[in-house]
Every structure is written in C-alpha cells, then in structure tokens.
Amino acid sequence: MQFNLRSFLDSACKPYETEFAADMSGADFGAFTLNTPAQCTFTATPTEDGAALLLCVKADVQSECARCLEPLSRSYDFEREYFVRRRDLDDPDFELPCSEQGCLDLQELVFQELLFEVPPVLLCSADCQGLCPVCGKKKSAGCSCQTAEEAAPVDARLSILKQLLS
Numbered sequence: 001m002q003f004n005l006r007s008f009l010d011s012a013c014k015p016y017e018t019e020f021a022a023d024m025s026g027a028d029f030g031a032f033t034l035n036t037p038a039q040c041t042f043t044a045t046p047t048e049d050g051a052a053l054l055l056c057v058k059a060d061v062q063s064e065c066a067r068c069l070e071p072l073s074r075s076y077d078f079e080r081e082y083f084v085r086r087r088d089l090d091d092p093d094f095e096l097p098c099s100e101q102g103c104l105d106l107q108e109l110v111f112q113e114l115l116f117e118v119p120p121v122l123l124c125s126a127d128c129q130g131l132c133p134v135c136g137k138k139k140s141a142g143c144s145c146q147t148a149e150e151a152a153p154v155d156a157r158l159s160i161l162k163q164l165l166s
C-alpha cells in the first residue's frame with residue numbers, strides 16, 4: 001500500500017482517506033506475530049504548510065508469556081498523527097518510510113508503529129508466577145516440588161523428635 005505523499009503535498013486541496021488491511025503474517029516482529037491482517041485507516045489532510053497524516057491501527061497480536069511461556073493474544077487499537085512539510089521529503093532524517101520519489105509505504109509504517117506500540121515483554125498476567133525451576137511446570141498450577149519444599153522442615157523436626165524418643 002503506497003501513498004504518493006509528494007504529489008499530495010504538491011497539489012492536494014482536499015483530504016484523502018483510505019482503509020486497508022495490512023497482512024503482516026510473514027513480518028518479523030521478534031517477540032510477537034500477527035496471524036490476522038491489521039485493520040488500518042489512513043487519512044491525509046492538507047494544511048497551510050504541508051499535510052497532517054493520521055494512521056489508525058487495529059491489530060490482534062499473538063505471543064507467549066515471557067515467564068510461563070503460555071500462548072497469549074492481545075488486541076491493540078491506536079492512532080498516530082504526523083505533520084509533514086514539503087521540505088521534510090528531502091530531509092535524510094525524515095522519520096517516515098518514504099521512497100526517493102516521495103511515496104509513503106503504509107504497510108511499512110504500520111509495521112514500525114506496531115513494533116513501537118507492543119511492549120517487547122508480554123505477560124499472561126502481571127503477577128504470573130512463571131515456571132518451577134525444578135520440574136518446569138507452571139507454579140500457579142501447583143507442582144509436587146512446592147509441597148516437598150514445604151514438607152521438608154516438618155520432616156526434619158519429626159526426625160529430631162523421633163531421635164529424642166528413641
């Protein structure tokens with residue numbers, strides 16, 4: 001999905017709006033994936049000295065809990081606003097993914113904004129107990145290691161008691 005930002009800045013006199021689905025199933029986000037396309041709206045409005053751009057993104061993100069590795073899914077719905085002037089297109093540090101011809105790559109923009117919006121570490125719940133370091137099972141599910149730990153001091157006291165009795 002390309003938007004000709006240069007020609008919009010040069011000659012647009014009325015707003016432009018488009019809706020598109022950004023298929024990111026093959027994109028490498030690192031910590032998460034997008035199994036379904038992100039639903040996006042892009043609006044460009046001419047201003048006195050350039051253009052105001054608005055990008056709205058709705059996306060379902062799949063990942064796993066960083067502590068217990070349980071699969072999880074999160075919904076994101078956010079907006080980004082940009083103000084662009086004609087001379088920004090010739091600026092080598094221009095932040096938006098724009099070709100030399102002045103075409104804005106909307107799919108790439110959505111990718112960048114998702115990377116920015118979704119935290120690199122996701123948890124199934126804020127107080128996730130993670131995995132037991134001994135048996136590797138979820139701590140919240142309970143594992144025999146925990147009961148063994150708790151039982152140990154009792155056993156020690158019992159054995160002393162037995163020694164005294166004998």
Ligand SMILES: [Zn+2]
Nearest residue numbers: 065068124128
């Ligand atoms: Zn978890």
Ligand SMILES: [Zn+2]
Nearest residue numbers: 132135143145
């Ligand atoms: Zn355990």
